[in-house]
Amino acid sequence: MKFDITKKLTGANARAGTIATPHGEIQTPAFVVVGTKGTVKAITAEQIRNLKIQVVLGNTYHLYLEPGEDIVSRAGGIGSFMDWGGPTMTDSGGFQAFSLGVAFGSSVSKVATGEELLEDEIITSERLAKVTEDGVEFKSHKDGSKHLFTPERSMEIQWKLGADIIFAFDECTSPTASYEYQQEALARTERWASRCLDRHNQLDTEHVQALFGVVQGGRFQDLREAAARTMATLPFDGYGIGGSFTKADIGTAVGWVNAILPQDKPRHLLGIGEPGDLFSAVEAGCDLFDCIAPTRLGRHGTLYTKNGTINITGAQYKQDFSPMDDGCTCYTCTHHTRAYLCHLFRAEEMLAATLASIHNLHFIVRLVERMREAIIDGTFAHFKESFLKNYYAVY
């Protein structure tokens, strides 16, 4: 993997660049589309290509559970398996320490509202993941079987999954965790980072796979900065910025980290993808983002428009024969109406998920692409202002 910066925005940290991978280039900033189980839900590989998606992210935990990394390996790796010839990434399974752990069965999400209870105050009925020094013990969400992920195991699985860029195994902490816990988890994630590097170097002797370290530290500036300093000293090919933030603090928190991380390596803000957050992150110097929002929201009937999201299942769209978003050039908008999508959702037709996902992916991928263009031609600030003004306008 190679990363070149084409242009840096003056007076801000935003930059445009190119990541070269064995399966092609990624023009950054870029939105990484999530394909957890080796499929971008409801979307075919051909549609992925038509959407000009640059890179797809699979998940180690899910692909390990099914079909198993050996099958993916025999298929020629995750990209080949799903007939996606372009660049791929895999997440390490670290996020599941959170989603199947403290967050399981609760309403806690990785972006905090600032009103969360501390973890100690939350009554959780069951958890499927438990963190130890060695790694994370999972109970499969599918059949309850027990599994242990260690940093070494995550590297081994990801090596077999064969993505171009992989992540170090980390612990994604909850926004409800105390400072003490964040500190403890961070120290553990840093120990795991070294173990990941060691194991990955043994497996990938020719270094065909890039390995990104993950910066944690929760919402605390000193922890985030310490984490960035530590990770910066380790020979990673790039960095993921993970964990939880208060929504309003995404930009500043990422700013603390990016001020310390090496300039010449890509930074991937893990799991962030609302339009406003993407602007903040790009401005703060992030190059890559992945988020399930476009596909999940799409499947649930929420569509992006330049004036904010709409719930297409609503009664007011039953007879609305306009496109999802006026002026949108995606397949869905150029072929179908809101009334049609509204009908498909109400009738629970599968095509609804596909058409909605296509629209939302187009919207977000194109949005980040426009941010890149705006960085290159120096109009980023103007673009940001005009976009957000429409998107978050209150009527």
Place this chain on the structure above:
RNA sequence: GCGUCGGUGGCGGAGUGGUCAAUCGCACCUGACUGUAAAUCAGGCGCCCUAUGGGCUACGGAGGUUCAAAUCCUCCCCGGCGCA
């Protein structure tokens, strides 16, 4: 015509003297979703109000019994089934 079973909120269908504006499912309305446990989840769903409370109208129709009726009785209307 006789007998019998039944008529409950948009629909299906509980309840069978008080704690019933009425379980539940569907439909409908609204909301949530940020490294996918998610084609998922949550809330609302008779009318009105000075709404973590109060009032009104309701369980085919009309009467009646009772402190109290969707629930019991009488008659009527409507439907299913059986026999003529």
